[in-house]
Each structure stands twice: as C-alpha cells, then as structure tokens.
Amino acid sequence: MKEAAVEERQPSYLARLRMEYRSSDKAGYIMVLPYVLHFLVFVAYPLVFAFILVFCKWDIVSPMEFVGLRNIQRLMRDTTFWTAVTNTLKFLALHIPLQIVFALLIAVVLNGPIKLRGFFRGAFFLPFVISGAVVTILWQQLYSTDAGVFNLILTKLGASPVPWLTDPSIAIYSIAVMATWKNVGFYIVLFLAGLQNVPRELYEAASIDGANRGEQFWKITMPLLRPVTLLVIMLSTIGGFGLFIEPFVMTGGGPAESTLSVVLYLYKNAFQFLKMGYAATIGFALALMIFLVTLVQRKLLDVEQPY
C-alpha cells in the first residue's frame, strides 16, 4: 500500500525529462543564443531570401516581380554562364594537381631535417596571409606582356615574350599558377600535420626490411596521407569554385571571357547589372555543382585505410 503511494508520487519519465531540461539547460540555451541569432540573421534568412529570388526579377530599387522558372530557363541557355563554368573547370584542372604536388613535395622537404626549417615554413605560409588583392596586383605586374619580369627573363634567354594575361588560351592557366603560389602555404601546413602523424616505427621497420626512400614514400607516406589528401582536394575544389578576386582584379574576366569565373559572373549580374534574381540562380547552380563534384570526389577517394 505504502509502496503504491510512493509510486503514485513519482513523476512520469517525460515530466522528469522536462524538469531536467528546465533546470540544467537554461544556461546552455543562453550560451548558444548568440550563435542561433547569428545563424538566423546571417545564414538562414539570406539563404531563404536568395531561394525566393531564384523565382523573381529584382533590381534592388524596383518592386520584386515573380517570374517563375524563367531565371533557371535562362541559365540553361546562357552561353556566357557555361563559358564561366568551363573556365572554372579549366582553372581547377590545373590548380588542384599543382596545389597537391607542390604542397606535398614542399611539406616532405620541410618535414625533414633541413637548415632554417622554421624560416622556410614561415616563408611558404606568408603568401597565404597576404591580402588577395595585393598578391593579384603584384602578379599582374609580373605577368605584364611588355613590362613584366617574367617576359624580361624570357627575352634575356632569347625566347619570345608570352602574353600571360592577354592571350585567351593562356590567361586562365596563368591565374591558376598564381593562385597556387598564393594558397600552397595553407595546404603545406595540412600535409605537414599529416606527415607528423605517420608513426616513425613504420619507416624504421621498412628500412630494416630493405625499403629505400622512394618505396617508403609510396608505400607508407602516401597511403597514410590519404585522408589529408582528400581534405586538400576537397578544400581546393571548393576554394577553386569560388575563384573571384584574381580574375576580378587581374583581367576583369577577359581576354575574350577566358577568365570569367562563375563567381565573377554572379558578381557582375548582381552588382553591375542589378539582376539579383538571376545572380541568386547562378549562386544556387554553383552550390549544386560544388556539392556534386565533392560527392564524386568522396566516392572516388574516400576508401578504407589500408592499415
């Protein structure tokens, strides 16, 4: 009888849960509130607003006009947009391999017992922290066909000057080289972190077994660096799709639209032509492209660790 009375007084599971939340999580809610507010104002609201814009025509000052799927239809047949997509892919095709190869090679060297290691690590990272606009203006001068240092060297060597930024078939690759120089420091740091996590015993064991340096690199270092390599590929892909400041400052998208990137085209539509709806459509198309490409990359590269 007494036991039954006690049981009756026990609160239900749900009520207990509610009480627990009330008492212990109040402080937690207050702590996350600033971020939630930030997320709602600066992420969720713009995202929803941009999605609405996809179906509208809006020039900032006039009232918004609903146009249904016309922005998407236009995007499908907009040759300039597809040129921008092709340019971005061309950029990625050179930028990502260059980034990985140089970052890995330099990281391996900087991971070894070399003189002035700290200085070199800092020196390679320096371009990454310099303002993109400053680096771009500097390289614009280096690349100048008639007055640039690169062509001065080529002319001294007896070669013809190269129209680095003025030839439509070269310009995007010139930008890819510059972007690699600018960003390689960041990926060196990632590879260095990866290299320092490779157990020394594996190299020692391999060395006892008679494996030379090359074999150690291909059989131990590379497989164990696979997660870092995947991260580097994904980050440089996402960063590469966002290509903007370099063509914006260096070439304005020229010559002959050969350096017009998707983001630069988006910017022109939004802030020069004031076609906010169309710019939002380009933005969502870009997000979709990045999602698909990184998904494919993960499928292809994210295999199980061999060790």
Added chain:
Amino acid sequence: MRTSIKSRVAAIVAALLMVSLSCGIIEAKTPVTITFWPSSNPQEIEFAKIIVARWNKQNPDIQVKMEPLPASRSTEEVLLAAIAAGTTPDVCANIYPGAISQYIAGKGLYPHDKLPGFYDFVYERSPKEIVDSFTYRDGHIYQIPWKANPVMLAYNVNLLRENGIDPRSLSTYSGFLKAAEKLAKDTDGDGRIDQWLYAPSTDVTWWQRFFDFYTLYIAASGGKTLLDDRGRVAFEDEAAVAVFTFLRTLFDKKLVPKGMLIGDQFLGGKVATTITGPYSIPYYDQNAPEGFKYDFMPVPVPDGHKGPVVTYGDPKNIGIFANSKHPLEAWEFVKFIMSRENDLLWLEITSQPPYRKDIVDDPMFAPYFKKNPMMSKFVVQGAYTRGVDDSKYLIEIFDAISKQYDLCCVNGRKTPKNAVRDGARDARDILAGW
C-alpha cells in the same frame, strides 16, 4: 485667499508667455538640418567643407551636415543601396546621368522641375541644350546640370618634338598611326619595345570604354551616343567600325602595349599621349618630373572628318532626393553651391569646369583662365560634349561592347565589322529584357 494667489500667478505666467511669444523671445522654430553627400575625393571634400561652412554661417535656420559619399566601388552602388534602404541624403553632388533611370525606378529622386524658379535658375546658369539633354522621358528633370569633364588627348610636348612629330598630325587616324609607328621603340636595348605613342587599356571593365571606344565613337560619329532618342541601338554604323579598325590596327601592328604598364607611363615619358579630363591638370602639375611639358588637343577622328570634334563630357550633376523632408531648403542650398562665386571656387579647387554659360568671357573668371590657360581649352571643348544615354541597361551594353573591343581590337579574333554587328546584337538583346 490661496486660490486667488494661484490664479494671479497663473495669469501672470500666461501674460508673460504671450508677451514672450509675440516678441519672439521664445523661438518656436528649430533649425532645419540638411544632409549633403559630396564626392569623396580630397579636392571635392575641400570645396564642400568651405561652402558648407559659409552656408551654415549665413543660414542659421538651415544647417547643412556634410558627409562624403560612403566608400564603395562606385557612387552608383552607394546611392542605389541608399535608395533601397531609404537612407539617402537630402542632396548629393555626384549624380552620374547614366544611372539616373535606376534612381528614378526606385523613386529615389525628386522631380526638380517642380521646385520654385527651377527653370529660371538653370537656364540662366547653363546652356539650354545642356539642361534639356537631362530631361527624363516623363518630361521631368531629376538632376541639376553641374559640371563636365570633357575628355581630350593629353600629349607630352617634348617627347613628340624629340621624335619629329607635329602634335597637329595626331588629329586624324592616319596621322596618329604614322606617329605611333615612329614612336614605338626599344629605347634601352633590352629587345623589348618600351616607348609608345598611346597605351589604350586592355582591361575589359565596362567603364574603361569611356576613355577609348566611347570617346572615339562620339568624335567619329560627330556626336552620336550608343542609343537613339527612342532608346534603340544606334551604334551599328561606319563610325563604330572606323573606331574598332583604328584601335585594332594599333594592337595588330604592336604599336601599343598589351597588358598593364607599371606606374604612370605618361608622366614617366614612356607613353606620349593619353585620353583624360581636366582633373588631370593638378595631378600632372604636382607629379610631373622637372622639365615635363604637356598640352591638350581634341581626340583623333577618322580622316576627312568635318566639323568640330565632339567628345565624351563625363558629366556629374547634383540631385535632391525624394525622401528629403526639406526639398525647398535643399534647393536653396543647391542654388548656393551653383552660384557664380562658388563655381569659381569649385574651378579653382578641383579644375573641373562647371556647366556655366559664357564662363570664358566672364570677367570674374578671367584671372583664373589667365593663370590656367589649359583649362580654357576644356571649357571651349565643353560646348562640344555628349554624356551617356539614359538607360537602366547602360552598364550591360557597355559590358557587351567591352567584350567586342577585347575580341576584336586587343586580340584580333574578329573583324571590326563583325565586332560592331555582334555588339549591337547583344545590346538589342539586353534592351529587349527577358
């Protein structure tokens, strides 16, 4: 007894108040405040500071608060954002006529012709054709003509003389090309040409075309702009083909540099001419090396051109915004900015000619022109200028032309005729909207 004292005090206070009000001791009116956005370059800010201080001293009941245009890539972006956000000033002294349609679409500007005595004032100050050219298609005027910067050809007197080139020969395309051939040289023997007559921009940014294609087109066509009176594409003609051919020849024959040159090569003595406005005069005077001598002449035109050379006027006007709570007071301030005395002050500080009639013959301006003879060339040229068309698609049209300029002139991938045809076709598509 108490009540009667209270009543007496109240009566005395009421009487005092009545007397005070009637004598104007208690001022019911608080001063009206007007916000004024001038351009943010140092000379224009200096001018704005002086005139605002003078105005505020003379008009204690209408106080002006000066705030230079907020930093951005362009004034147009700032003003459009301000219109959208409802944060426009009362007055802005940097209205670009090419963006006026967008400002009007956003109901941003006040119809200035409704202001008392508007036409009397503007017709007295500026040439009638200039004022009328800023009339919007709905019959109203949303901007007050203020100043122009006629674009001309600046040339290095000594460099031309040393190379045996008569500046007058630069007035036609054939003379210009011959001079360009003469001047393109490797002066330091490193195997690369490092001296040119002219260095057109290879940048495809739309507004760069104001200083090559557009100015040359206005000159070659005798004063046509890109669109006709009905807003249709008007540049698919011989003049545009001639300009594209001229510029393409310069690039094809390697008579002009391709790509960016480091530093100011006009002042550096490596490029003998440049297309620019009067605002360059103080810059050249301050930065030119010793012995550097320069002068100005009209931009080149096709051979056989007849009549005066018309050029791009690069006009900037003053506007009162629709959300101003004090448009009448703002109008009084604008008239003050454009007064004869302040136009002279403006000219002295900024070297930009105001849209003022008979300025060269005005005795008040005579000492200025005597001291600055080059400015009178710009004032004379000012009578032969064109602005930009009134279209909300103007930037896109310039962008389309810039693309063709790049393909045809800089990269030689298209004939001038095809480039003009394709540029016109793209412009028609843009105008058709979607």
